[in-house]
Amino acid sequence: MTNLAKPATHVNGELILLWAMPVIWIFWLGSFLAFPGFVTPMSPKLSAQEVAAFYFDPANLPRIRYSMIVFNWFGVALIPFLAMIAMQVQRMAHRTPILTYCFIGCIAGGPTLFCIADLFWLIAAFRPERDPALVQLFNDMAWVTFTSQVAFLIAQNVFLAVAIHLDRQPRPIFPTWVAHFNLATAPAMAPAAFAAIHFDGPIAWDGALSFGLKNGAIALWIVVMTLVTGQAVYRQRHEQGAAA
Amino acid sequence: MTVAALAQETAPQPPASSLGKLAWQWRHNPKLELWLSWYTILVFYNVFGIVFFGITRTQPPPKAWWDLPKIVWWFHDKGWGLLVGFGIIFVMGAFATASTALITYSIRRMSVSPAFAWSYLILYSLAAVPGMLLTCIALVTGAMRPDRDPRLMGLLYDMGFLSFSGTMGIFLIGSVVWGVAILLDENAILPKWFGYFNICNALTEVVVATCCVLKSGPFAWDGVIAFYINMVVFGIYTGLFITYLRKMIEREDMDSPQVRGIR
Numbered sequence: 001m002t003n004l005a006k007p008a009t010h011v012n013g014e015l016i017l018l019w020a021m022p023v024i025w026i027f028w029l030g031s032f033l034a035f036p037g038f039v040t041p042m043s044p045k046l047s048a049q050e051v052a053a054f055y056f057d058p059a060n061l062p063r064i065r066y067s068m069i070v071f072n073w074f075g076v077a078l079i080p081f082l083a084m085i086a087m088q089v090q091r092m093a094h095r096t097p098i099l100t101y102c103f104i105g106c107i108a109g110g111p112t113l114f115c116i117a118d119l120f121w122l123i124a125a126f127r128p129e130r131d132p133a134l135v136q137l138f139n140d141m142a143w144v145t146f147t148s149q150v151a152f153l154i155a156q157n158v159f160l161a162v163a164i165h166l167d168r169q170p171r172p173i174f175p176t177w178v179a180h181f182n183l184a185t186a187p188a189m190a191p192a193a194f195a196a197i198h199f200d201g202p203i204a205w206d207g208a209l210s211f212g213l214k215n216g217a218i219a220l221w222i223v224v225m226t227l228v229t230g231q232a233v234y235r236q237r238h239e240q241g242a243a244a
Numbered sequence: 245m246t247v248a249a250l251a252q253e254t255a256p257q258p259p260a261s262s263l264g265k266l267a268w269q270w271r272h273n274p275k276l277e278l279w280l281s282w283y284t285i286l287v288f289y290n291v292f293g294i295v296f297f298g299i300t301r302t303q304p305p306p307k308a309w310w311d312l313p314k315i316v317w318w319f320h321d322k323g324w325g326l327l328v329g330f331g332i333i334f335v336m337g338a339f340a341t342a343s344t345a346l347i348t349y350s351i352r353r354m355s356v357s358p359a360f361a362w363s364y365l366i367l368y369s370l371a372a373v374p375g376m377l378l379t380c381i382a383l384v385t386g387a388m389r390p391d392r393d394p395r396l397m398g399l400l401y402d403m404g405f406l407s408f409s410g411t412m413g414i415f416l417i418g419s420v421v422w423g424v425a426i427l428l429d430e431n432a433i434l435p436k437w438f439g440y441f442n443i444c445n446a447l448t449e450v451v452v453a454t455c456c457v458l459k460s461g462p463f464a465w466d467g468v469i470a471f472y473i474n475m476v477v478f479g480i481y482t483g484l485f486i487t488y489l490r491k492m493i494e495r496e497d498m499d500s501p502q503v504r505g506i507r
Contacts, residue, residue, distance in 0.1 A: 044388075094277055094507075095274060095275075095276075095277060095498055095503075095507075096277045096278060096349060096503070096506070096507070097349065097352070097506060097507060098277045098278060098280075098281050098345050098346065098349055099277060099345075101341075101344070101345035101348045101349065101365055102281065102341050102342055102345040104365060104369070105338075105341035105344050105345055105365060105368070105369040106338055106341055106369070107369075108369055108370065109338060109369065109372065109373060112370075112373055113373060113377065116373075133392065133393045133396060134396070136392075137385070137392070137396050137399075137400075140385050140388065140389065141381060141382075141385050144381055144384055144385050144388070145381055148331070148334045148381075148384070149334060149377065149381075150334060150335065151333070151334050151335065151336065151337040151338035151372075151377070152338040154335060154336070154338065155336075155338035155339050155341055156338070158339075159341070162280065166276065166277065190335050193331045193332075193334035193335045194327070194328070194331035194334075196327050196331075196384045196385070196387070196388040197327045197328065197331065197388075
């Protein structure tokens, strides 16, 4: 993992990735609000006919398609940001690069699964004449994939927390509270993994735990990690500038 | 602080109590990162086995030749186990990355191009999505609405078991990459015969291809060849690599230039 690029170039490039984040947030937030199935989360209790009616309601259909197209474009924009965090993990005072590898191994999984859910939603919305049972099938697969696929997010948070704890140097890359924060957000996403068990209550995919807590934790994690990663990148830039 | 400076830290004697020993290991064991990965692998494969063989009873797999009423019955019978068991996988399935990371490390320690290590890391980071999670998503989608049209239940059943057995290339190429790295390596990180065993594991992914065509007999996804022989080879392979990674960690000299060199 060493000597991939000259330090100055690499840090300058990271600033572009960093400052892209607030712009990407706007696309994410805009798509989230535009998708009618998120503003008031779709209930898993809807019958196949009700699901098809929801998709092919003229007020909903364009919003479903356009929001999912924008999500398709920008959902994976999380990956460059996660790669930036991996670069900071690589700078930590570890004895081996194992935790960097663990973190890199988690980077692609979450956004890829989100992209698959996005495709399921787009497929469900593609042909109004399709049998409602098939529309419901793809809607179910989209919601199960979107809601319950937290494995990579949980593992990446835990690996990052361990990496921060083992970053034993006088001035660590991230402060210790960031490790605690990552350990706290990991279990907040866990109930969503069981979303398909119930159609009612907090565990259901439209429930307080599986929808509210999980997505809230992800949003908070992205904001907090952008801020602390930004601090680390600027500090790195300052230190390298001073050393030059 | 540099890694060299870290290595020069003088560790105190470990205390007598068990908790104290654990705390000492956390604070002072120079191989902590490697051991954490290794124990994570151990926990992951145990949970994986309990979920797939015990809670969901999806392994050994049900028959590929079953008709729709039998498939619907299977979803009814296994429903709760599928929803809870695969929920557990959705929580902790990505800790398998620890295995990928430790094997990537083993390849970085070898006298081969880092391209082998990066290939392995990327291939196996990708593997869980089609090879495990897609299976779980399909079967959970079936189990959550067992009253769905039986033809769609049949589709989810096939999607579940074919994505599990039919995700071949990642494991084929991944095993070959690791195997070739072991065979080329001059640092004796892992035994040469285990390099050949990697090739053997890769060949099982060739044999299993028949499950995409045949619905009954030894070559179906539940058959003697496509499932049982494959599972035996995979079981031995997994046991061996966990053992040999442990031996590798035990042998590692954390102060050696070779280990420091891959930081």
